[in-house]
Amino acid sequence: MTRTDRLTAILDLLAESGHVEVEDIVTRLGVSPATARRDLDSLAKQRLLSRTRGGATTGSVAYDLPGRYNRDDHAEAKQEIALAASALIRPGAVIGLSGGTTNTALAQLLSTREDLNAPSHTPTLTVVTNAINIASQLAVRPNIKIMVTGGILNPRSYELVGPYTDVIMQKVALDIAFIGVNGVDPDLGPTITDEGEAMVNTVMARRATESYVVADSSKVGRRSFAAMAGYDFRHLITDSGISAEHKAAFEAKGTEVIVAPAS
Known part of the structure; x- marks a missing residue:
């Protein structure tokens, strides 16, 4: 397991109950206590957690996400x-x-990739997002440049939507966009529960050289309320739970399906 993988795994452990002990990390990840403490200290310096005697808590996080995130x-x-x-x-x-x-x-x-956190005089990554929780999560990374789109906050999703968001998005050019959805269907394409979010997602995808819908297999074959009208849906990243029939149906429509390897 690489250091980046360990840091991500520690954050996952922390998310389970809001606290983690050095002993938990040693047991779950198979590392030494010294390595576990160094990793916790590193995450604390990045303000991803608060160190305690013998472990860490999520006390440094300045916001609570909507329930569906937890x-x-x-x-x-x-x-x-x-x-x-x-x-x-x-x-x-x-x-x-x-x-x-x-x-x-x-x-x-x-936020834990070593190459993106290496010392640099220029941004190692520029992120344009309409999600304030994502902006907050990455804002403590000095090498990552963050642009928040502006707009009206949807408190159910922490996403900014509306005409102000659309205006800002028209002024940016993206290399890659990653689009989260509530459902994705071979015929209808990606769909979103909220029509405002669907519009922002469409604009973001169209401003990118390449765009990828990211959806776990539980969303495949499902349809939500608002379609992403005008979006040329060409790439889907999902997990190994996708059925062979659904994968073939997407590919028959010209959509590349990238199946993430199981961990």
Whole structure:
């Protein structure tokens, strides 16, 4: 396990109950107590947790996410998708991240990538997002340049939507966009519960040279309220739970399906 993988795993352990002990890390990750303490100290310096005697808590986090971010039956699949998405991102890239639990997992992974946290006089990554929780998560990374789109906050998702968001998005050019959705269907394409979020997602995807819908397999074949009208849906990153029939149906429509390896 690499150091980046360890840091991500520690944050996952912390998310389970809000606190983690050095002994938990030693047992779960198979590392020495000294390594566990060094990793906790590193995450504390990055303001991702608060150190305590013998462990750490989430006390340094300045906000509470909506409940759907904290109770997720598909967290492992989303972590796998995040790893596959991260592999597409090169240092120096300009990326777009919509809101959602899968992109939140991706943002957490990016925050611990060693190449993006190496000393640099220029941004190692530029992130454009309409999700304030993602912006807050990455804001403590001095090498990552953050642009928040502006707009009206949707308190159910922590995403900014509306005409102000659209105006700002028209002024940026992205290398890659990662679009979180509530459902994705071979015929209808990606769909979102909220029509305002669907519009922002569409604009973000169209401002990117390449765009990828990120959706765990539980969302495949599902349809939500608002379609992403005008979006040329060409890339889907999902997990190994996708059926062969669904995968073939997407590919028949011209959509590349990237299946993230199981961890």
